[in-house]
Amino acid sequence: MKRSKLLMAIVCCLLSTPSVAKLDDINKKLEINATKWDADFQNNRIFYKGNVEITQGTIRISADELTAIDDKINGNKILTAIGTPATFSQILDNGQIGTASASKVRYDKSSGMLVLSGNAKLDVGGSKWTAEVIRYNIKNQHAIAESASDGSNRVKTVIPANSYQKLNKKETNKPQTPTEKKP
Structure with a gap:
């Protein structure tokens, strides 16, 4: 029983990083369902397989x-x-929905590195990125997207019109400094 609690703590620890998850999500119960479960208690590994x-x-x-x-x-x-694809979704603190999918999703908590590889897709509130590989360092909030080595599956970014229209509106409505004059 003590070992199964340890393994559940491992999974909880990996999933509930404050910079990724809503604070409220961290306090919710974690539920994992699969066809098969295999735990190597001695080496602190858990393997789930099948849906x-x-x-x-x-x-x-x-x-x-x-x-x-x-x-x-x-x-x-x-x-x-690993999946066809593996998918992730979450309602973010600002109410927007964030989704990600790829053939392989790897998260290393110690480095803060999230790697989506194999037809990687990321969608945050309607802004979308696709690439062969997307690497995101959660700790320093730095992202890199790469196309496939053969040049296929190029990096693509789609920004909804309302996103940059809001930005333009903020720029237009910002207070003028004394040296600025309206034409």
């Missing part, structure tokens, strides 16, 4: 398989979801 579904608050993850590793020696906590 894996994870829910915690507004967070939803689905994949064909999921592996959670807590490497005590190197301090790595790694969550890897």
Whole structure:
């Protein structure tokens, strides 16, 4: 019983990073459903296979398989979801919906690195990015998107018109400094 609590704590720890999840989601119960569960207690590894579904608050993850590793020696906590595609969705603090999907989703909690690889897609409130690989460092909020090595599946960004129209409106309505004059 103590070991199963430890493994659940590993998965909870991996999923509930404050900079990723809504604060409210972190306090919600974590539920994992799958066809098969395999736990290696000695090596702190959990493996779920077959229609894996994870829910915690507004967070939803689905994949064909999921592996959670807590490497005590190197301090790595790694969550890897594989699917056709593996998907993630969450209602963000601002009420927008964030979704991500890829053939493989890997999150390394110690480095804060989230890697979506294989037809990677990211959608935050209607702004969309697609690429072969999207790397996002949660700690420093730095993202890199890459096309496939053969040049296919190029990096694509789609920004809804209302997003930049709001930005233009803010710029137009900003107070003028004494040196600025309206034409």
